[in-house]
Amino acid sequence: MEHPENDTQYIGLTVNQGVPQPPITNPYMTRRKRKPLPSAAEMVEGILKGDVTMLSRAVTLVESLSPDHQKLAQEVIEKCLPHSGNSKRIGITGVPGAGKSTSIDVFGLHVLKQGGKLAVLAIDPSSERTRGSILGDKTRMEKLSTHPGAFIRPSPSAGSLGGVARKTRETIILCEAAGYNNIFVETVGVGQSETAVHSMVDFFLLIQLAGTGDELQGIKRGIMEMADGIVINKADGDNIDRARLAQAQFKSALRLFPPTASGWSPEVLTYSGYFELGIPEVWDMIDRYFDFVMANGYFERRRREQARFWMYETIEEQLRNHFFQNPEIASMLAAKEEAVLANRLSSFIAARDVLERYFGKDSTEG
Amino acid sequence: MEHPENDTQYIGLTVNQGVPQPPITNPYMTRRKRKPLPSAAEMVEGILKGDVTMLSRAVTLVESLSPDHQKLAQEVIEKCLPHSGNSKRIGITGVPGAGKSTSIDVFGLHVLKQGGKLAVLAIDPSSERTRGSILGDKTRMEKLSTHPGAFIRPSPSAGSLGGVARKTRETIILCEAAGYNNIFVETVGVGQSETAVHSMVDFFLLIQLAGTGDELQGIKRGIMEMADGIVINKADGDNIDRARLAQAQFKSALRLFPPTASGWSPEVLTYSGYFELGIPEVWDMIDRYFDFVMANGYFERRRREQARFWMYETIEEQLRNHFFQNPEIASMLAAKEEAVLANRLSSFIAARDVLERYFGKDSTEG
Numbered sequence: 001m002e003h004p005e006n007d008t009q010y011i012g013l014t015v016n017q018g019v020p021q022p023p024i025t026n027p028y029m030t031r032r033k034r035k036p037l038p039s040a041a042e043m044v045e046g047i048l049k050g051d052v053t054m055l056s057r058a059v060t061l062v063e064s065l066s067p068d069h070q071k072l073a074q075e076v077i078e079k080c081l082p083h084s085g086n087s088k089r090i091g092i093t094g095v096p097g098a099g100k101s102t103s104i105d106v107f108g109l110h111v112l113k114q115g116g117k118l119a120v121l122a123i124d125p126s127s128e129r130t131r132g133s134i135l136g137d138k139t140r141m142e143k144l145s146t147h148p149g150a151f152i153r154p155s156p157s158a159g160s161l162g163g164v165a166r167k168t169r170e171t172i173i174l175c176e177a178a179g180y181n182n183i184f185v186e187t188v189g190v191g192q193s194e195t196a197v198h199s200m201v202d203f204f205l206l207i208q209l210a211g212t213g214d215e216l217q218g219i220k221r222g223i224m225e226m227a228d229g230i231v232i233n234k235a236d237g238d239n240i241d242r243a244r245l246a247q248a249q250f251k252s253a254l255r256l257f258p259p260t261a262s263g264w265s266p267e268v269l270t271y272s273g274y275f276e277l278g279i280p281e282v283w284d285m286i287d288r289y290f291d292f293v294m295a296n297g298y299f300e301r302r303r304r305e306q307a308r309f310w311m312y313e314t315i316e317e318q319l320r321n322h323f324f325q326n327p328e329i330a331s332m333l334a335a336k337e338e339a340v341l342a343n344r345l346s347s348f349i350a351a352r353d354v355l356e357r358y359f360g361k362d363s364t365e366g
Numbered sequence: 367m368e369h370p371e372n373d374t375q376y377i378g379l380t381v382n383q384g385v386p387q388p389p390i391t392n393p394y395m396t397r398r399k400r401k402p403l404p405s406a407a408e409m410v411e412g413i414l415k416g417d418v419t420m421l422s423r424a425v426t427l428v429e430s431l432s433p434d435h436q437k438l439a440q441e442v443i444e445k446c447l448p449h450s451g452n453s454k455r456i457g458i459t460g461v462p463g464a465g466k467s468t469s470i471d472v473f474g475l476h477v478l479k480q481g482g483k484l485a486v487l488a489i490d491p492s493s494e495r496t497r498g499s500i501l502g503d504k505t506r507m508e509k510l511s512t513h514p515g516a517f518i519r520p521s522p523s524a525g526s527l528g529g530v531a532r533k534t535r536e537t538i539i540l541c542e543a544a545g546y547n548n549i550f551v552e553t554v555g556v557g558q559s560e561t562a563v564h565s566m567v568d569f570f571l572l573i574q575l576a577g578t579g580d581e582l583q584g585i586k587r588g589i590m591e592m593a594d595g596i597v598i599n600k601a602d603g604d605n606i607d608r609a610r611l612a613q614a615q616f617k618s619a620l621r622l623f624p625p626t627a628s629g630w631s632p633e634v635l636t637y638s639g640y641f642e643l644g645i646p647e648v649w650d651m652i653d654r655y656f657d658f659v660m661a662n663g664y665f666e667r668r669r670r671e672q673a674r675f676w677m678y679e680t681i682e683e684q685l686r687n688h689f690f691q692n693p694e695i696a697s698m699l700a701a702k703e704e705a706v707l708a709n710r711l712s713s714f715i716a717a718r719d720v721l722e723r724y725f726g727k728d729s730t731e732g
Contacts, residue, residue, distance in 0.1 A: 074715055081712050166714060173712065222588045224623065253619035257590065307706045307713050314717035319685045322725065340673045346447050346539065347673050348532060349440055351680035359688065 037061075040075035047080060047178045050117075052151060055178045062170045063156045077170050080177035085303070087176045088290060089183045091197040093223065094207030096188065099233045101140035103207055103273035104184060108144045110279050111182050117149040118182040119175040123168050123193045124155035151180060162317035165196035169310060172200065198226050199309055202299060203289055206230045208250070210242035225257055228266050228289055231282050235270035243270040262298040264289055329358055403427075406441040413446060413544045416483075418517060421544045428536045429522045443536050446543035451669070453542045454656060455549045457563040459589065460573030462554065465599045467506035469573055469639035470550060474510045476645045477548050483515045484548040485541040489534050489559045490521035517546060528683035531562035535676060538566065564592050565675055568665060569655055572596045574616070576608035591623055594632050594655055597648050601636035609636040628664040630655055695724055 038046070038057070046054025061073040092107075094100045108118050120141065144150040156167040172183055185201055187193045198204050206227035224230070230250050235243030250268040260266065267285050271278030293299040323329060332354050339345035404412070404423070412420025427439040458473075460466045474484050486507065510516040522533040538549055551567055553559045564570050572593035590596070596616050601609030616634040626632065633651050637644030659665040689695060698720055705711035 074712075074718070077712055078715055081709065085709065170712075170714060222591050225588050225591065249618065249622055252615065253622045256615055256619045304707050307709070308703060310713035311703065311706050311716045314714050315689070315721060316682070316686060318717070318721050319689055320682060323681070323685055337674060337677065340677050341670050343447065343451065343673070346440075346443055346536070347676035348536060348680050349444055350677045351684070352440070355681060355684050 040072055043076045044079040050179045058174050059171050062167050077173055080173055084173040084176040087181045087183050089201040091185045091201035091204040093187045093194050098207045098209055099273045100207055105141040105143050106273050106276050106279055110283055112149045116181040119151040119180040120184045121153050121168050121171055122155040122186040123197050124188055161192050169200050194223050199306055203228045203286055208232050210246040229285055230268045232270045233273050236272035236275045262293050264292055406438055409442045410445040416545045424540050425537050428533050443539055446539055450539040450542040453547045453549050455567040457551045457567035457570040459553045459560050464573045464575055465639045466573055471507040471509050472639050472642050472645050476649055478515045482547040483545055485517040485546040486550045487519050487534050487537055488521035488552040489530055489563050490554055527558050535566050560589050565672055569594045569652055574598050576612040595651055596634045598636045599639050602638035602641045628659050630658055
């Protein structure tokens with residue numbers, strides 16, 4: 001028998017398949033005349049007061065490709081920075097079908113019941129799915145979307161993973177300055193984005209399903225070892241025994257993994273997002289984690305390391321872009337790559353030839 | 367009771383601790399006058415005939431920092447390239463204490479009994495340990511070091527991981543051209559080097575020990591998921607039951623992992639390097655892997671992808687070096703990093719400031 005949750009999932013996934021999507025437009029590009037941009041100071045003032053409209057406009061600036069918008073966005077971020085940092089940043093991943101949206105909906109409500117506010121962000125560099133998310137995010141999280149304490153923002157649209165990740169990380173700063181003390185960063189668990197999410201959150205939650213084989217097809221290798229907690233969804237009705245078995249299996253698998261940098265031992269729990277079972281237990285585990293890493297100093301250390309990481313990551317991305325987006329280099333590379341793939345040219349000689357063109361003959365020697 | 371193998375391990379590790387090491391000298395720098403360099407054509411001719419002295423000299427050129435040597439090395443590699451590729455490239459990793467040297471010694475002898483030749487290379491960017499290896503490699507692999515079919519070469523000395531990896535990869539080409547149809551690339555399993563090794567071999571073997579906890583302390587997270595095979599060493603005497611239990615645990619853990627890109631299901635075997643038990647079984651497994659990936663086309667595909675990977679990897683490393691080795695950039699970066707770590711400056715603004723200095727004001731906009 002199909003699990004009740006699957007219906008909505010599959011409908012959600014089917015909507016956009018093969019249907020041509022409208023191009024993504026930036027509201028500030030098409031409506032620039034209608035609504036003048038607030039100044040950086042006005043935006044910051046609004047954000048610090050928790051004004052959701054101002055926060056949304058600032059996030060849109062962060063996502064804009066226009067250099068003017070980018071400049072304004074950076075000013076706003078710089079002024080928000082001293083007011084940021086005061087949140088629990090939680091990454092949530094799992095393959096499509098694991099019930100991520102329903103789970104985030106109920107986890108989010110649970111968190112909001114404890115007071116404070118919640119921002120739900122996403123990283124998903126695949127533009128296909130992003131377009132789906134833009135249409136679907138509000139309906140994907142039914143309860144959260146009408147809650148006054150929740151701010152839901154879909155993944156920044158198309159772009160390199162580095163670019164999308166940068167935007168999400170900047171959005172975290174803005175949300176924190178606006179008083180959101182819980183940040184969820186969602187990702188799909190099938191690509192490179194988990195590493196990026198892992199590098200910007202304090203806790204990394206992996207949603208799994210009972211059963212082996214099919215459900216794991218989509219999950220990327222290496223993700224399990226990044227998790228601070230693994231939670232097995234759909235532990236309800238007929239499925240409870242299978243979920244418990246999966247729990248035992250994951251637990252014993254985790255014992256074979258090397259210890260985490262935090263000293264925390266990742267836990268494995270079962271729950272049901274759809275029937276809202278076991279939600280407080282999952283959240284107790286996450287609270288225990290935060291107590292643990294705050295006490296042993298890992299929390300602060302990791303935050304600082306992440307800040308440094310993103311500085312170098314941004315630099316390296318820009319260095320790459322400057323090189324690979326040079327049209328002469330790009331066409332030369334295509335030819336060299338072909339020769340390398342045919343084993344006519346060594347990787348290193350190909351690289352050297354293209355680098356010599358880029359830097360000029362002398363600078364790559366020695 | 368201590369396992370007999372541990373003695374030599376600990377002695378090997380202790381020798382260099384705290385003892386000042388002589389500086390690494392390049393034989394061609396100090397002895398240049400004594401022995402004139404052969405021409406590229408002479409070297410290639412020697413290598414293709416399987417002349418070990420010529421092969422060694424070419425590898426030393428690959429490792430040399432002198433631009434002249436580098437130029438000559440590239441010429442030799444380019445001419446060897448059409449004669450390369452015809453080997454089984456096997457990465458072998460495991461923490462110190464897992465009995466890697468003894469294992470490589472007996473695995474190597476087993477492979478050589480089947481005919482052909484074997485080159486044992488290493489990647490270990492930590493110069494500390496590298497100096498140890500230079501002194502120790504010949505004694506670490508007692509049997510192989512006196513075997514006429516074996517060519518043992520320690521890790522290229524100090525340098526960035528990218529540089530060390532490049533040299534090892536170029537050495538693979540030279541060895542293959544010299545008729546080495548089996549290549550082992552050894553790494554220590556504690557740093558970043560496994561990813562580099564994984565990107566240049568066909569099969570990735572992880573040596574583990576029975577028991578949980580202590581033995582795993584050194585292994586890096588994520589390595590288990592890269593393995594095509596896990597072999598549990600020291601399955602002998604009192605230890606057999608523990609090794610079998612570990613085998614069962616690893617097997618069931620692997621079932622929870624997502625499938626590999628090759629379609630191959632990684633196997634878990636036990637053996638004893640010291641008592642030479644279970645060696646043919648380990649090698650049968652590796653042979654089965656090669657049959658499997660040759661039949662389904664993955665072998666060829668992965669080789670091509672690796673060649674492309676190293677082309678881009680080399681380019682990105684050079685782009686990074688050019689930037690980070692610029693003295694003005696380096697000192698500016700240090701100041702910016704400090705501000706980022708103190709949360710006085712956002713990662714992205716810090717990155718932008720330094721990039722603007724590097725490229726000049728205009729080029730980082732837009």
